[in-house]
Amino acid sequence: MGPSRMSLFSLYMVQNQHECILPFVQVKGNFARLQTCISEIRTLQREGCFRPQGTSLQLAVEDGLQQFKQYCRHVTTGSALSYTSLEITILTSQPGKEVVKQLEKGLKDTDLVRVRRLQVVEITKEALEYTDSASPIEESSNDESSFLGTDIDLQTIDNDVVSMEVFFKAWLHNSGTDQEHIHLLLPSQSFSNISRARDKPMCLKCDLQERLLSPSLLPGTADGSLKMDDPKGDFSTLYQMASQSSASYYKLRVIKALKSSGMCESVTYGLPFILRPTSCWQLDWDELETNQQHFHALCHSLLKREWLLLAKGEPPSRGHSLREAATTFYVIMPSRSPTLLVKAVATRELMLPSPFPLLPENPPDDSLKIVEASGAQVS
Template sequence: MGENQRTLLGKQPVRILMLDFSPPFTVEVGEDVCDTLENLFSLACNLSGPSRIPFFSLMVLNNYPEVLLPFSYVRNNYQRIQIALSEVRSLIQDCTGNRPTPCYYQGLAEACSQYRRQLQSSFQGGTFHQLEILVVTCQRPHTVQKQVETALTTLDTENLKRIQLLCISNVGVLSLDDIGNSQSSASSENSSNNSVTNTGLVEVINLEPDVLCLQNIFSGWLVDSGTDSEHLHLILPPVLDSNVPLVVKCDLHERVLQPAQLPFYNQFTLHCDSSAMKMVFPSTSKAMGMSVPIYKLQITGLVPLTTICDSLVFGMPMIAQPTSCWKIDWDDLEKNQQLFKSFCHTLSIKEQAAIAHSLPSDNITKSRTGHHPSLQPSGHFVLVPSSNCTLLVKSIAVQELMLPYSAGNQEEEVDQEFVDIVAESLDQLEITDTYNPLNYSSNLYESLKNIGKKPVSQRQQKRPLDENTTVYTNKMVTTKSNKQPKRTSVVEISPQHDIEPADTPLGKRLLNKTAGKTPRRMLYTASHNKFLPEDASAPEQSANVQTFRSGGTMKTKTPVSFPTSL
């Protein structure tokens, strides 16, 4: 792969989830975890494109580790994952009355050995070469972390990326000791890392028993975790004392999943021309005969304009204005225009935007999977008013499409030296009062015109007369086989002729080109004597005598003469 390319989702790790049922693990926590996993894999199994979760395994830590789902492909494997989660629910009910002891060492050893076995058989050429383990427990973070780090000292961690300890706190009634230990776990984490492993493989996450918090953790599995290459280059003008452009390298992070990769893309976007948005129609007649639904948006709330984050808005923006349908009665049409203008005017005065969700269409079409859906998702939209009494309608993200994002540490001070360099580069750019799209071109027209156009081949130039000429002759060619020699066509190149003056007679030219031999053409261009008297043709017979060489002997042949009268 070239240095200007990068692998898409090529470093996604293999993940295994370990559930610790030891107290104070409750049925409610187990149900929340199972519901979150079902929601996650319903997305991961139906997302088109490269697999974001290539392999997944599920293990339960009871008195001994029990593998409910060995490493399996996630794509098109939702039913098998759902069966494994249903087994987890039944095991939770059985373990509530017991008090199983956690077996972290046995579980980690089984996970590593299972990964090594699968690495030698199933994984594709070492593409997914790292293992990531997530342990969900309700134990004290400090206690779990110490046991895990102790187990890592005797295990092979070559292909281990990290171990996340998801410690769910505030389950039931905690004692003061539990609260103190939970608060001190963060401070003791660094000291224990330095003293035991010094590798930074263990990461402790304290979490409340909430479905949204769990979803934020598990949705991180859908994010591209590759760090082998940067994603974006920002090229700025060079600084005055250098001719090299100033390049700023960036990474791109998805904020929202692309609904176009899901079966129900039409429910999250609005289209004026076609709800199906087919890239290629089967025929022109069928494309013109398509019918599209009339969208219905239910206004559900208002939000201030300043609180809408642009990273949550996606899709093609549409402009809404009062309808001019001629089928509507004139009075109703005028009333509708006044209602629309009043709605826009009120939102503009209050500096608010309206939030709406789509209502199901009366004509339910088949989904991309071919099944007739009995339940369709409901996309959400934001309606932004403008000063000319129109509405800007844009799709906005919802809970299921959100991806976690961490902005990092923003408290670090910026070095003034680099600030001066960037400011000097930006001073060379032109400042415009507003963005006018008519002043910017993308060369789309020229690119579209060039589609399917074949390069014009150069015509073969006519060779000059003095160039070597290819002559096809029949010669006897003998091969190494025992067969009789065959007469085949062999290509020979005649020698190059001398340049002749323009006034050279035709007969002399023919003699020069045939190396002095009488060409066959002379038999037809020479004057024939059969129509001349015998006396008159006699002097010319000697001149017209043709000499032929046949079988090594010279033979002469005189043209036949005819009598003058019959």
């Protein structure tokens, strides 16, 4: 159900010694086991905890890395699955900068090539402003992080339910930068007819981000009673496509600009998605900057003209097929932030006949007073 946002998960508890509470397991289908693991952590509130020894954290990181390598060798033998890298997050109530320096010193001789991200999260009781993205540490004495071959991110969050919930929800985003997700194709400005515009379109490279979790993913909704149909183009598969070859880009080809006032919400369906300029590391800085500037210019232009875009989905080619795939169309809407909202829109073939007469201009005064009085109670 849905994209595999976190394929594997493992959990360590570090006190006087490090203890692996949960070895690497696949997240999908292991909800009960993960719940048991969380329940075991909650016992710490009764038993108390101890300040870890100097080398305990280093040993936990090294042990986790070793277990990951062993798991990969065991699982990928004769399997199409491949796990190439992992992210390590350390939650602590100790001063974050001290923990970072401790890791930099202890992991100098450790091979961290398989580690995509090493993050230290300091949980504080003080009311500090939460930042959505982790901020890298600024104080590093002898450039130790350069010896590690990976940067250590330091983030501080408040010790309250909302801050913790936002932090863990961020794990569900696809934050990989190995490849852009979407190519947004716009008509070129230098063409005299529509055929030339299609041959040489302007391409904006974008990353795709989910805005909502589908209610169908919640426990107890397996019967599909709360299921919200995803677009036929199945945006959710883009997260798997990101790890495939460069020929697998999903394309959105803009075919028409429409007045935003003429858009009826009743013809959109499925979960909304957000487009933002790509942060793919494989693009050079000049291309990234130019792409971002063009993306922002598009947002400004759409807002200024009160336009939205109608686009046609062009999924990656899957070879010859006797059955032609259904075409999906999308509306792309601007906002005051440097992002675009994407929603699937129904075509004429999907619409059921529904008469929509104009609303009478003058409703009866008695009815109007009753309804306005009712509305005043909830305003």
